[in-house]
Amino acid sequence: MIERNRGFANLAAGYLFPEVAKRRREYQASHPEAKIISLGIGNTTEPLTPHISGAMASYAKALGTKEGYSGYGDEQGNSELRKKIADVLYAGMVTQDEMFISDGAKCDIARIQTLFGRGTQIAVQDPAYPVYVDGSVIVGAAGKSGASGYEGVTYLPCTAENGFFPDLSSIKKDSLIYFCSPNNPTGATATREELKKLVDFAIKNGCIIIFDAAYFAFIRNSNLPRTIYEIEGARSCAIEINSFSKLAGFTGVRLGWSVVPSDLKFSDGSSVHADWNRVMTTLFNGASNIAQAGGLAALDEEGVAETKALVDYYLENAGIMQKTLTGDNFASRGVKVYYTGDSPYLWVQFPGMKSWDIFDRILSECNVVTTPGSGFGPAGESYLRFSAFGHREDVEEACRRLSKFVL
Ligand SMILES: *Cc1c(COP(=O)(O)O)cnc(C)c1O
Numbered sequence: 262m263i264e265r266n267r268g269f270a271n272l273a274a275g276y277l278f279p280e281v282a283k284r285r286r287e288y289q290a291s292h293p294e295a296k297i298i299s300l301g302i303g304n305t306t307e308p309l310t311p312h313i314s315g316a317m318a319s320y321a322k323a324l325g326t327k328e329g330y331s332g333y334g335d336e337q338g339n340s341e342l343r344k345k346i347a348d349v350l351y352a353g354m355v356t357q358d359e360m361f362i363s364d365g366a367k368c369d370i371a372r373i374q375t376l377f378g379r380g381t382q383i384a385v386q387d388p389a390y391p392v393y394v395d396g397s398v399i400v401g402a403a404g405k406s407g408a409s410g411y412e413g414v415t416y417l418p419c420t421a422e423n424g425f426f427p428d429l430s431s432i433k434k435d436s437l438i439y440f441c442s443p444n445n446p447t448g449a450t451a452t453r454e455e456l457k458k459l460v461d462f463a464i465k466n467g468c469i470i471i472f473d474a475a476y477f478a479f480i481r482n483s484n485l486p487r488t489i490y491e492i493e494g495a496r497s498c499a500i501e502i503n504s505f506s507k508l509a510g511f512t513g514v515r516l517g518w519s520v521v522p523s524d525l526k527f528s529d530g531s532s533v534h535a536d537w538n539r540v541m542t543t544l545f546n547g548a549s550n551i552a553q554a555g556g557l558a559a560l561d562e563e564g565v566a567e568t569k570a571l572v573d574y575y576l577e578n579a580g581i582m583q584k585t586l587t588g589d590n591f592a593s594r595g596v597k598v599y600y601t602g603d604s605p606y607l608w609v610q611f612p613g614m615k616s617w618d619i620f621d622r623i624l625s626e627c628n629v630v631t632t633p634g635s636g637f638g639p640a641g642e643s644y645l646r647f648s649a650f651g652h653r654e655d656v657e658e659a660c661r662r663l664s665k666f667v668l
Contacts, residue, residue: 338362388637425449
Protein backbone atom coordinates (compact mmCIF):
# COMPACT_ATOMS: atom_id res chain seq x y z
CA MET A 262 0.00 0.00 0.00
CA ILE A 263 1.01 3.60 -0.47
CA GLU A 264 2.55 5.30 2.51
CA ARG A 265 0.69 8.30 3.87
CA ASN A 266 2.34 11.68 3.29
CA ARG A 267 4.11 12.21 6.60
CA GLY A 268 3.15 15.87 6.57
CA PHE A 269 -0.46 14.96 7.31
CA ALA A 270 0.53 12.81 10.27
CA ASN A 271 2.62 15.72 11.54
CA LEU A 272 -0.29 18.16 11.47
CA ALA A 273 -1.47 18.89 14.99
CA ALA A 274 -5.09 19.13 16.10
CA GLY A 275 -7.84 20.27 13.77
CA TYR A 276 -8.11 23.55 12.06
CA LEU A 277 -9.48 26.36 14.23
CA PHE A 278 -12.67 27.17 12.36
CA PRO A 279 -14.18 23.66 12.38
CA GLU A 280 -13.89 23.70 16.18
CA VAL A 281 -15.64 27.08 16.35
CA ALA A 282 -18.40 25.73 14.09
CA LYS A 283 -18.74 22.59 16.20
CA ARG A 284 -19.19 24.54 19.44
CA ARG A 285 -21.73 26.78 17.77
CA ARG A 286 -23.65 23.75 16.42
CA GLU A 287 -23.66 22.04 19.79
CA TYR A 288 -24.87 25.16 21.56
CA GLN A 289 -27.64 25.66 18.99
CA ALA A 290 -28.72 22.01 19.28
CA SER A 291 -29.19 22.34 23.03
CA HIS A 292 -30.73 25.87 22.74
CA PRO A 293 -32.90 25.77 19.63
CA GLU A 294 -34.48 29.15 20.44
CA ALA A 295 -31.13 31.00 20.52
CA LYS A 296 -30.58 33.48 17.67
CA ILE A 297 -26.84 33.15 17.30
CA ILE A 298 -24.95 35.96 15.57
CA SER A 299 -21.44 35.44 14.28
CA LEU A 300 -18.75 38.05 14.73
CA GLY A 301 -16.30 35.26 14.20
CA ILE A 302 -15.94 34.92 10.51
CA GLY A 303 -13.27 36.14 8.17
CA ASN A 304 -15.75 35.93 5.32
CA THR A 305 -17.42 38.81 3.51
CA THR A 306 -21.19 39.19 3.86
CA GLU A 307 -22.31 42.10 1.70
CA PRO A 308 -23.40 41.73 -1.94
CA LEU A 309 -21.13 42.38 -4.87
CA THR A 310 -21.48 45.95 -6.06
CA PRO A 311 -23.55 46.69 -9.21
CA HIS A 312 -20.83 47.83 -11.60
CA ILE A 313 -18.64 44.83 -10.79
CA SER A 314 -21.36 42.17 -10.76
CA GLY A 315 -22.78 43.71 -13.94
CA ALA A 316 -19.44 43.36 -15.70
CA MET A 317 -19.24 39.69 -14.73
CA ALA A 318 -22.84 39.06 -15.80
CA SER A 319 -22.23 40.59 -19.26
CA TYR A 320 -19.01 38.67 -19.64
CA ALA A 321 -20.71 35.39 -18.71
CA LYS A 322 -23.53 36.09 -21.15
CA ALA A 323 -21.08 36.83 -23.94
CA LEU A 324 -19.35 33.51 -23.33
CA GLY A 325 -22.55 31.97 -24.70
CA THR A 326 -21.95 33.59 -28.09
CA LYS A 327 -19.53 32.74 -30.89
CA GLU A 328 -17.92 36.17 -30.72
CA GLY A 329 -17.66 36.35 -26.96
CA TYR A 330 -16.45 32.85 -26.23
CA SER A 331 -12.93 32.17 -25.01
CA GLY A 332 -11.25 29.09 -23.58
CA TYR A 333 -7.96 28.93 -21.71
CA GLY A 334 -6.26 32.26 -21.33
CA ASP A 335 -2.67 33.00 -20.34
CA GLU A 336 -1.77 31.08 -17.17
CA GLN A 337 -0.30 34.29 -15.71
CA GLY A 338 -3.62 36.05 -16.25
CA ASN A 339 -5.27 38.48 -18.60
CA SER A 340 -2.57 40.96 -19.61
CA GLU A 341 -4.95 43.90 -19.38
CA LEU A 342 -5.76 42.98 -15.78
CA ARG A 343 -2.08 42.48 -14.92
CA LYS A 344 -1.32 45.91 -16.28
CA LYS A 345 -4.28 47.49 -14.52
CA ILE A 346 -3.30 46.08 -11.12
CA ALA A 347 0.30 47.24 -11.63
CA ASP A 348 -0.89 50.74 -12.62
CA VAL A 349 -3.81 51.30 -10.26
CA LEU A 350 -2.59 49.55 -7.11
CA TYR A 351 1.19 49.72 -7.43
CA ALA A 352 1.62 53.00 -9.33
CA GLY A 353 4.48 51.60 -11.37
CA MET A 354 6.44 50.10 -8.41
CA VAL A 355 6.13 46.73 -10.13
CA THR A 356 5.59 45.78 -13.76
CA GLN A 357 2.87 43.83 -15.49
CA ASP A 358 5.33 40.96 -16.09
CA GLU A 359 5.95 40.63 -12.36
CA MET A 360 2.23 40.19 -11.72
CA PHE A 361 0.51 36.79 -11.70
CA ILE A 362 -3.29 36.52 -11.52
CA SER A 363 -4.64 33.62 -9.47
CA ASP A 364 -7.71 32.04 -7.95
CA GLY A 365 -6.96 33.64 -4.58
CA ALA A 366 -4.32 34.36 -1.99
CA LYS A 367 -4.72 31.14 -0.04
CA CYS A 368 -4.16 29.14 -3.20
CA ASP A 369 -1.03 31.17 -3.95
CA ILE A 370 0.25 30.59 -0.43
CA ALA A 371 -0.21 26.85 -1.04
CA ARG A 372 1.65 26.99 -4.35
CA ILE A 373 4.44 29.09 -2.81
CA GLN A 374 5.19 26.05 -0.67
CA THR A 375 5.99 24.03 -3.80
CA LEU A 376 8.26 26.85 -4.98
CA PHE A 377 10.49 26.61 -1.90
CA GLY A 378 9.86 23.02 -0.89
CA ARG A 379 11.27 20.98 1.97
CA GLY A 380 14.20 22.07 4.03
CA THR A 381 13.28 25.75 4.00
CA GLN A 382 13.33 27.46 7.40
CA ILE A 383 10.05 29.18 8.15
CA ALA A 384 9.39 32.20 10.35
CA VAL A 385 5.85 33.32 11.16
CA GLN A 386 4.18 35.95 13.26
CA ASP A 387 2.50 34.48 16.32
CA PRO A 388 -0.51 34.70 16.16
CA ALA A 389 -0.91 34.05 12.43
CA TYR A 390 -3.30 32.94 9.71
CA PRO A 391 -3.07 29.13 10.04
CA VAL A 392 -2.33 28.38 6.37
CA TYR A 393 1.30 29.54 6.48
CA VAL A 394 2.38 26.90 8.97
CA ASP A 395 -0.13 24.14 8.19
CA GLY A 396 0.75 24.36 4.50
CA SER A 397 4.46 24.17 5.35
CA VAL A 398 3.82 21.05 7.43
CA ILE A 399 1.92 19.35 4.60
CA VAL A 400 4.80 19.82 2.15
CA GLY A 401 7.37 18.81 4.75
CA ALA A 402 9.08 22.20 5.16
CA ALA A 403 8.02 22.07 8.81
CA GLY A 404 8.22 18.92 10.90
CA LYS A 405 6.57 17.43 13.94
CA SER A 406 4.79 19.54 16.49
CA GLY A 407 6.20 19.81 20.00
CA ALA A 408 5.95 22.02 23.06
CA SER A 409 7.39 25.00 21.20
CA GLY A 410 5.46 24.49 17.98
CA TYR A 411 6.51 22.75 14.77
CA GLU A 412 10.11 21.81 14.01
CA GLY A 413 11.64 24.14 11.46
CA VAL A 414 9.35 27.04 12.36
CA THR A 415 10.45 30.15 14.23
CA TYR A 416 7.52 31.81 15.95
CA LEU A 417 7.66 35.56 16.32
CA PRO A 418 5.39 36.66 19.17
CA CYS A 419 3.38 39.78 18.34
CA THR A 420 1.98 41.11 21.58
CA ALA A 421 0.62 44.29 23.08
CA GLU A 422 4.06 44.79 24.70
CA ASN A 423 5.88 44.97 21.36
CA GLY A 424 3.10 46.84 19.60
CA PHE A 425 2.35 43.68 17.59
CA PHE A 426 5.60 44.02 15.65
CA PRO A 427 7.96 41.14 16.41
CA ASP A 428 11.56 41.01 17.51
CA LEU A 429 13.27 39.83 14.33
CA SER A 430 16.55 38.76 15.92
CA SER A 431 15.43 35.15 16.49
CA ILE A 432 14.87 34.57 12.75
CA LYS A 433 17.46 32.20 11.31
CA LYS A 434 19.49 33.09 8.25
CA ASP A 435 17.96 32.12 4.89
CA SER A 436 14.42 31.85 6.23
CA LEU A 437 11.14 32.30 4.48
CA ILE A 438 9.34 34.95 6.53
CA TYR A 439 5.55 35.05 6.34
CA PHE A 440 4.32 38.51 7.26
CA CYS A 441 0.72 39.70 7.13
CA SER A 442 -0.20 43.42 7.32
CA PRO A 443 -2.88 44.55 8.08
CA ASN A 444 -2.73 41.47 10.20
CA ASN A 445 -5.21 38.68 10.53
CA PRO A 446 -5.99 38.17 13.42
CA THR A 447 -4.50 41.15 15.35
CA GLY A 448 -5.50 43.89 12.92
CA ALA A 449 -2.08 45.48 13.48
CA THR A 450 -0.77 47.33 10.46
CA ALA A 451 2.98 47.74 10.18
CA THR A 452 4.35 51.25 9.81
CA ARG A 453 6.84 52.28 7.17
CA GLU A 454 9.65 52.18 9.76
CA GLU A 455 8.67 48.68 10.88
CA LEU A 456 8.53 47.34 7.34
CA LYS A 457 11.87 48.97 6.60
CA LYS A 458 13.32 47.05 9.55
CA LEU A 459 11.85 43.85 8.18
CA VAL A 460 13.18 44.45 4.66
CA ASP A 461 16.65 45.42 5.92
CA PHE A 462 16.74 42.31 8.09
CA ALA A 463 15.72 40.07 5.17
CA ILE A 464 18.34 41.52 2.85
CA LYS A 465 21.08 41.22 5.46
CA ASN A 466 20.19 37.64 6.35
CA GLY A 467 19.34 36.11 2.98
CA CYS A 468 15.65 35.79 3.80
CA ILE A 469 12.65 36.07 1.52
CA ILE A 470 9.49 37.74 2.81
CA ILE A 471 6.08 36.42 1.77
CA PHE A 472 4.04 39.55 2.35
CA ASP A 473 0.31 38.89 2.65
CA ALA A 474 -1.48 42.17 1.95
CA ALA A 475 -5.00 40.76 1.61
CA TYR A 476 -6.43 43.56 3.79
CA PHE A 477 -4.60 46.50 2.19
CA ALA A 478 -7.92 48.07 1.13
CA PHE A 479 -8.81 48.61 4.79
CA ILE A 480 -5.87 50.95 5.38
CA ARG A 481 -7.25 54.44 5.83
CA ASN A 482 -4.25 56.07 7.52
CA SER A 483 -2.37 57.49 4.55
CA ASN A 484 0.97 57.23 6.37
CA LEU A 485 0.77 53.44 6.43
CA PRO A 486 2.21 51.48 3.50
CA ARG A 487 -0.33 49.55 1.43
CA THR A 488 2.25 47.37 -0.29
CA ILE A 489 5.70 46.13 0.75
CA TYR A 490 7.11 47.66 -2.44
CA GLU A 491 6.70 51.11 -0.94
CA ILE A 492 9.75 50.11 1.10
CA GLU A 493 13.17 50.61 -0.43
CA GLY A 494 14.90 47.30 -1.07
CA ALA A 495 11.72 45.19 -1.01
CA ARG A 496 12.04 44.30 -4.68
CA SER A 497 15.09 42.20 -3.90
CA CYS A 498 13.63 40.30 -0.93
CA ALA A 499 9.83 40.17 -1.02
CA ILE A 500 6.97 38.42 -2.75
CA GLU A 501 3.55 39.98 -2.25
CA ILE A 502 0.40 37.88 -2.13
CA ASN A 503 -2.88 39.69 -2.55
CA SER A 504 -6.53 39.20 -3.30
CA PHE A 505 -9.82 40.69 -4.43
CA SER A 506 -11.55 38.75 -1.64
CA LYS A 507 -11.56 41.42 1.03
CA LEU A 508 -11.16 44.30 -1.44
CA ALA A 509 -14.30 43.61 -3.47
CA GLY A 510 -16.15 40.79 -1.70
CA PHE A 511 -14.69 38.16 -4.05
CA THR A 512 -14.37 35.45 -1.37
CA GLY A 513 -16.73 33.27 -3.42
CA VAL A 514 -15.83 34.62 -6.88
CA ARG A 515 -12.13 33.73 -6.32
CA LEU A 516 -9.51 36.12 -7.70
CA GLY A 517 -6.11 37.11 -6.38
CA TRP A 518 -2.62 37.94 -7.50
CA SER A 519 1.00 37.56 -6.55
CA VAL A 520 3.92 39.83 -7.32
CA VAL A 521 7.35 38.31 -7.82
CA PRO A 522 9.89 41.01 -8.74
CA SER A 523 12.52 40.19 -11.31
CA ASP A 524 15.23 41.31 -8.82
CA LEU A 525 14.49 38.39 -6.49
CA LYS A 526 17.13 35.63 -6.62
CA PHE A 527 17.87 32.22 -5.10
CA SER A 528 21.24 31.53 -3.50
CA ASP A 529 22.60 30.17 -6.82
CA GLY A 530 21.70 33.44 -8.51
CA SER A 531 18.77 31.97 -10.43
CA SER A 532 15.54 33.89 -10.79
CA VAL A 533 12.66 33.26 -8.40
CA HIS A 534 10.36 34.85 -10.95
CA ALA A 535 11.29 32.24 -13.56
CA ASP A 536 10.49 29.35 -11.19
CA TRP A 537 7.25 30.97 -10.08
CA ASN A 538 6.29 31.34 -13.72
CA ARG A 539 7.02 27.63 -14.06
CA VAL A 540 4.85 26.77 -11.04
CA MET A 541 1.97 28.88 -12.33
CA THR A 542 2.13 27.53 -15.89
CA THR A 543 2.59 23.92 -14.77
CA LEU A 544 0.29 23.61 -11.76
CA PHE A 545 -2.26 26.32 -12.52
CA ASN A 546 -4.24 27.01 -15.65
CA GLY A 547 -5.29 30.59 -15.10
CA ALA A 548 -8.01 32.27 -13.07
CA SER A 549 -11.63 32.22 -14.20
CA ASN A 550 -12.15 34.60 -17.10
CA ILE A 551 -15.45 35.75 -15.57
CA ALA A 552 -13.73 36.59 -12.30
CA GLN A 553 -11.02 38.48 -14.21
CA ALA A 554 -13.70 40.54 -15.95
CA GLY A 555 -14.92 41.42 -12.46
CA GLY A 556 -11.39 42.29 -11.39
CA LEU A 557 -11.02 44.69 -14.33
CA ALA A 558 -14.30 46.37 -13.42
CA ALA A 559 -13.22 46.65 -9.78
CA LEU A 560 -10.22 48.72 -10.85
CA ASP A 561 -11.88 51.23 -13.10
CA GLU A 562 -13.21 54.48 -11.72
CA GLU A 563 -16.69 53.25 -10.84
CA GLY A 564 -15.34 50.02 -9.40
CA VAL A 565 -12.83 51.82 -7.18
CA ALA A 566 -15.60 54.04 -5.78
CA GLU A 567 -17.82 51.01 -5.15
CA THR A 568 -15.16 48.94 -3.40
CA LYS A 569 -14.22 51.89 -1.23
CA ALA A 570 -17.84 52.21 -0.08
CA LEU A 571 -18.01 48.45 0.51
CA VAL A 572 -14.89 48.47 2.69
CA ASP A 573 -16.13 51.60 4.48
CA TYR A 574 -19.27 49.70 5.47
CA TYR A 575 -17.20 47.06 7.25
CA LEU A 576 -14.99 49.71 8.82
CA GLU A 577 -18.12 51.38 10.22
CA ASN A 578 -19.15 48.00 11.68
CA ALA A 579 -15.74 47.84 13.34
CA GLY A 580 -16.26 51.31 14.79
CA ILE A 581 -19.60 50.25 16.29
CA MET A 582 -17.99 47.18 17.84
CA GLN A 583 -15.08 49.20 19.16
CA LYS A 584 -17.49 51.52 20.97
CA THR A 585 -19.28 48.59 22.61
CA LEU A 586 -16.17 46.66 23.57
CA THR A 587 -14.56 49.69 25.18
CA GLY A 588 -17.71 50.19 27.31
CA ASP A 589 -17.55 50.29 31.10
CA ASN A 590 -18.73 46.71 31.54
CA PHE A 591 -15.55 45.60 29.74
CA ALA A 592 -13.08 48.34 30.63
CA SER A 593 -13.78 48.01 34.37
CA ARG A 594 -12.65 44.37 34.16
CA GLY A 595 -9.39 45.26 32.43
CA VAL A 596 -10.47 44.27 28.92
CA LYS A 597 -8.31 45.97 26.31
CA VAL A 598 -9.36 46.58 22.73
CA TYR A 599 -6.61 46.83 20.12
CA TYR A 600 -7.96 48.51 17.06
CA THR A 601 -6.55 51.29 14.90
CA GLY A 602 -9.20 51.66 12.21
CA ASP A 603 -7.22 50.07 9.38
CA SER A 604 -8.51 46.51 9.40
CA PRO A 605 -11.73 44.53 9.79
CA TYR A 606 -10.52 42.83 12.99
CA LEU A 607 -10.61 43.95 16.62
CA TRP A 608 -8.14 42.13 18.82
CA VAL A 609 -9.47 42.09 22.33
CA GLN A 610 -7.59 40.99 25.41
CA PHE A 611 -9.32 39.48 28.44
CA PRO A 612 -6.51 39.46 31.00
CA GLY A 613 -6.26 36.32 33.09
CA MET A 614 -8.79 34.41 31.00
CA LYS A 615 -8.37 31.63 28.46
CA SER A 616 -9.55 32.39 24.93
CA TRP A 617 -11.81 29.33 24.68
CA ASP A 618 -13.37 30.04 28.11
CA ILE A 619 -14.34 33.58 27.19
CA PHE A 620 -15.44 32.34 23.76
CA ASP A 621 -17.80 29.85 25.45
CA ARG A 622 -19.16 32.48 27.85
CA ILE A 623 -19.93 35.00 25.11
CA LEU A 624 -21.51 32.22 23.04
CA SER A 625 -23.77 31.06 25.87
CA GLU A 626 -24.53 34.43 27.51
CA CYS A 627 -24.79 36.67 24.42
CA ASN A 628 -25.31 34.06 21.70
CA VAL A 629 -22.48 35.72 19.83
CA VAL A 630 -19.73 33.75 18.09
CA THR A 631 -16.20 35.15 18.14
CA THR A 632 -12.84 33.57 17.31
CA PRO A 633 -10.51 32.45 20.11
CA GLY A 634 -7.14 34.12 19.75
CA SER A 635 -5.27 31.05 20.96
CA GLY A 636 -6.36 29.24 17.79
CA PHE A 637 -3.97 31.49 15.83
CA GLY A 638 -0.95 30.70 18.00
CA PRO A 639 0.18 30.67 21.63
CA ALA A 640 0.67 34.47 21.78
CA GLY A 641 -3.05 34.78 21.01
CA GLU A 642 -4.03 33.25 24.36
CA SER A 643 -6.47 35.39 26.38
CA TYR A 644 -7.50 37.29 23.24
CA LEU A 645 -10.61 37.08 21.09
CA ARG A 646 -10.84 38.25 17.50
CA PHE A 647 -14.02 40.16 16.64
CA SER A 648 -14.70 40.42 12.93
CA ALA A 649 -16.43 43.38 11.29
CA PHE A 650 -17.71 41.21 8.44
CA GLY A 651 -21.47 41.10 9.01
CA HIS A 652 -24.75 42.78 8.21
CA ARG A 653 -25.17 46.06 10.06
CA GLU A 654 -28.35 44.93 11.84
CA ASP A 655 -26.57 41.80 13.12
CA VAL A 656 -23.58 43.80 14.32
CA GLU A 657 -25.92 46.22 16.12
CA GLU A 658 -27.90 43.42 17.75
CA ALA A 659 -24.69 41.63 18.81
CA CYS A 660 -23.44 44.91 20.30
CA ARG A 661 -26.71 45.43 22.23
CA ARG A 662 -26.20 42.01 23.81
CA LEU A 663 -22.50 42.57 24.46
CA SER A 664 -23.18 45.91 26.14
CA LYS A 665 -25.19 44.02 28.79
CA PHE A 666 -22.59 41.30 29.28
CA VAL A 667 -21.30 41.02 32.81
CA LEU A 668 -17.79 39.65 32.86
C1 LIG B 1 -8.94 36.22 3.73
C2 LIG B 1 -7.48 36.14 3.69
C3 LIG B 1 -6.82 35.92 2.50
C4 LIG B 1 -7.58 35.83 1.20
O1 LIG B 1 -7.63 34.57 0.69
P1 LIG B 1 -8.33 34.26 -0.68
O2 LIG B 1 -7.88 32.86 -0.95
O3 LIG B 1 -7.82 35.23 -1.69
O4 LIG B 1 -9.80 34.37 -0.49
C5 LIG B 1 -5.44 35.87 2.49
N1 LIG B 1 -4.73 36.05 3.63
C6 LIG B 1 -5.35 36.30 4.80
C7 LIG B 1 -4.53 36.54 6.00
C8 LIG B 1 -6.73 36.33 4.87
O5 LIG B 1 -7.33 36.55 6.03
